[in-house]
Amino acid sequence: MTLGAAGSVEAVFREERGRLLATLVRQFGDLDLAEEVASEAVAAALEHWPVHGVPGRPAAWLLTTARRKAVDRLRRDKAYAARLALMHADAEREAVALPTEEDDVPDERLRLFFTCCHPALPIEAQTALTLRCLAGLSTPEVARAFLVPAATMAQRIVRAKRKIRDARIPFRVPDAHELPGRLPGVLRVVYLIFTEAYAASAGPELVRANLAEEAIRLARILHRLLPDEHEVMGLLALLLLVDARRAARTDAEGALVLLDEQDRSLWDRDRIAEGRTLVVAALRARAPGQYGLQAAIAAVHDEAADVATTDWPQVVELYGVLAQVAPSPLVDLNRAVAVAMRDGPAAGLELIDALADDERLRGYHLLPSARADLLRRLGQHGDAAVAYRLALETVGNEPERAYLERRLSEMVRAQR
Missing domain, CATH: 1.25.40 (Serine Threonine Protein Phosphatase 5, Tetratricopeptide repeat)
Incomplete structure (x- = not known):
């Protein structure tokens, strides 16, 4: 096997995993089956591509192969097929759709987001499962986001998938009145996707740019779905204000450049302007939320000419409020640095x-x-x-x- 073919399979699967799984779950109604046939499709690619070359549309090749393997498996397993038929019947009976314009739900991933973030699941299980299945994070990467051992996280993910299966949770975008109840889990997932993108937990690169863009895209979708939700505004503002510094965070050789050494002329002023507008709106809430407060901190950094002229008293004060709204040792650590x-x-x-x-x-x-x-x-x-x-x-x-x-x-x- 050539290194190039193997690398192509890994790159395509990592970038397209969420879309692939969401499409398979939408069609077959089972997350376990979707994950299994997606892995089998990758294994097939590792055998096929080194011999026949990487196809022109590698993601489509993986999807077609995975679909065929799912159909073959269902034909062999009548009991499995019967259970899936029951799940489909439940989903059709319970499904309530939002407006169907493409801009509202541009692909299947948002539906799978809300399935994984069903209120029947504990909030940490919602987040862990979605990060693993949709964001393409490995189990150790998800564990790092939660500051727990990988084995502990693996057990949580298994339990969450079992809950979805046993409770026959439908694969659908919830009705408009249900969205606010699902929102905390979805927001946390998007935030943690961006956190992994901002400083990758492993690998040769500091920033996973495609993952950062995906998190911002999802935050924009949520903002279109829920334009009056202050925490949605806050999250989108936070992501834009932090990502605006991306070009300055590494030098030409990919080495880390700390905030006090960054060339601020490289910062994306359009994203900063958009983020500042959103954070002002987010902070108009009667009780600002954790994402709005974090966005406000990011805005203070982005507005400063350099580290020396940053309004550090304001940053400390904002972290103090954040510690009351969303207590966390990471918030305490950041406040200590400030x-x-x-x-x-x-x-x-x-x-x-x-x-x-x-x-x-x-x-x-x-x-x-x-x-x-x-x-x-x-x-x-x-x-x-x-x-x-x-x-x-x-x-x-x-x-x-x-x-x-x-x-x-x-x-x-x-x-x-």
Whole structure:
């Protein structure tokens, strides 16, 4: 097998996984079957493409192959086919459609989003299942998003799929009055897709640009579906304001460039303008939500000429409000970094050290990385080196690893 053919299969499947699964589930009504035949189609491609070449429409080839394998399996398994017929009958009886214009539901993925985010599932199961099936994240990548072991996450995903099957949850976009109840899970999924895109959990690249665009596209769809929902506005604003910096986050060689070193002329001013308009609308809510508050923080960064002139007191204040609205150790960590920028590294270090025993941050490389940076700024090179080594034990993507290794080398030299 040639490396090129294998790489083509992996690239196509990673980018088209969500669309492929959603189309198969729509046709056959079973998520397990869809995943199994999609994997079989990939296996067939790994055998076929090295010999006959990569087809002109590789995604269509995978879909056609998967459909054939699903039909073959159903023909062999009458009991399976009978159960699927029952599921289809339930779905047709219960289905309530939103307006059918293409702009409202442009493909099958949004339907599968809402299926995975059914209120019968716990919120974490909703998010985990959707990230795994639609965003194309691996189980370890999903586990990283939740700060739990991969084995724990695998069990959650299995249980969620079983719940969908046993409860015969229909594959459909819910009626308009049902959408707000499904919204928190869907918003969280889109947010976590973007989080993975912004800083990939593994691989040679820092940013997964296609995944970032997919998250923004989905957020735009939700905004069209629910134009008056403040948290939808907030999420779309957040994604636009953060993604606006994408071109400046790495240099020509793909190396990580931190915020204080970025060439801000490379930032996407159109996205910043759109995001700022949305965040103003989002913050008009009687009680601003977590995405609107995060978007407001991103807007403060985007409006500053440089790190030195950033309104750090306002950033700290916004993180304080966010910690009340959506408590999280990650929010506390980000607030500690902002405090360090406002009050000095010693003040931030004290707050970060208070988070050291939080089990939810175990294995999260940004905690020791942030601690190492503050120790470096304080001139405590030996302690900083220890913290950089801890961060290197759990960092995923190569640009972040290279940055931490460079900083570690600087600390080692500084001790000589």
